Amino acid sequence: MSNLAWPSKDREWACGALKELGIEGVEVAPLKDFDSWEAISKCAIDELRSFYDKFDLKISSLQAITYGKQLRPLDDLDGHVSFLSHMEVVASVLANLGGDVAVFGSPGLRNFVTDEIAPYLTLFDAISKKFEVENVVLGLEAVPEYYGSLWNNNYRSMSDFVxxxxxxxxxxxxxxxxxxxxxxxxxxxxxxxxxxxxxxxHISEVDLKMFDKPSTYNLEVSELVSDYQGRWVVLEMSENSFDKNVFVRSVENFIKLFRDIN
Known part of the structure; x- marks a missing residue:
């Protein structure tokens, strides 16, 4: 379950509801739970893990991993050094939180078209090494043009790149x-x-709407989810339309459709 799904003021209630419903983990957008990247200390990490432990929720993964950082778009090759440096921080934070995967979407950094491959392979080869050192992985997301991404914006091209x-x-x-x-x-x-x-x-509706009325395409994915080989299935919703009753119905639908994996 993504922590983007509830307002910060309702975090305690939401996590209690997740525990009661049988959800096992939370995917954390770091700046939803930390004040800034600079504020992510060992003490802050321990406090966050303790908070979720109260509700028997494991931190499964991270998302929104470039939010709050002044990073250049990836087609600005001079910015690759700072991007790599931030990814090293992300890998360390992820490992210390006990998570497995950091999801890289960040359409604002991917709003370009290029035929070049070599500089991006060099960058992601280096990122791969940083994540391997921490025994975690970076999940490359095929963010579509609808959300503003033009680089590797469908699953086929992204998978080929990986x-x-x-x-x-x-x-x-x-x-x-x-x-x-x-x-x-x-x-x-x-x-x-x-x-x-x-x-x-990730299971998501368009614009990260609530999951109280799952779309046809998500029903199709649910029929094939037993073929998925990963550990976590994460429901991603936005707090923009947060309502406690709708939230509970959404989580119930998610559990009904996606509990039985592997």
Whole structure:
């Protein structure tokens, strides 16, 4: 369950509801729980882990991992050094929180088209090594043009790019809403292949709407979720339309559709 789904003032209530409903983990957008990247100290990490431990919730993963950082778009090659440095911080924070995967979406850094591959492979080869050192992985998300991304913005191109990266520190991540919005037509066999290839899975509605009325494309994914080989399935919603009753119905729908994996 993503911590983007509730307002900060309702965090205690939301986590209590997740525990009661049987949710096992939380995907953390760091600046939803920390004041800034600079404020993420060992003490702050221990406090956050203790908070979620109260509700028997493991920190599964991270998302929104560039939010709050002044980073250059990836097509500005001079910014690759600072981006790599931040990814090293992300890998360390993820490992210390006890999580497994950090999801890299960040459409604002990917609003460009290029035929170049070499400089990006060099960058992500280096990122892969940083994550391997911490025994965690970076999940590359195929964010569609709808959300502002033009670079590796569908699952096929993203997966092909990941296959070229040295090491095992960068893996394919599948987001159901992003895939739907990418416009890539895929029958069940193709969708099954994508799920088998992914190490991390987001279930989302368009614009991260609540999950009280799951879309047809998410119902199709639920029928094939047994083919997914990763550990976590994360429901991603936005707090923008937060309502406690709708939140509970959304989580109940998610559990009904996606509890039985592997």
């Amino acid at each position: 296959d070229m990266i040295d090491g095992k520190g960068v893996v394919p991540h599948f987001d159901s809403g992003c895939h739907y919005l990418s416009g890539i037509q895929s029958d069940k066999n193709v969708l099954k292949q994508f799920l088998q290839n992914s190490r991390h899975l």
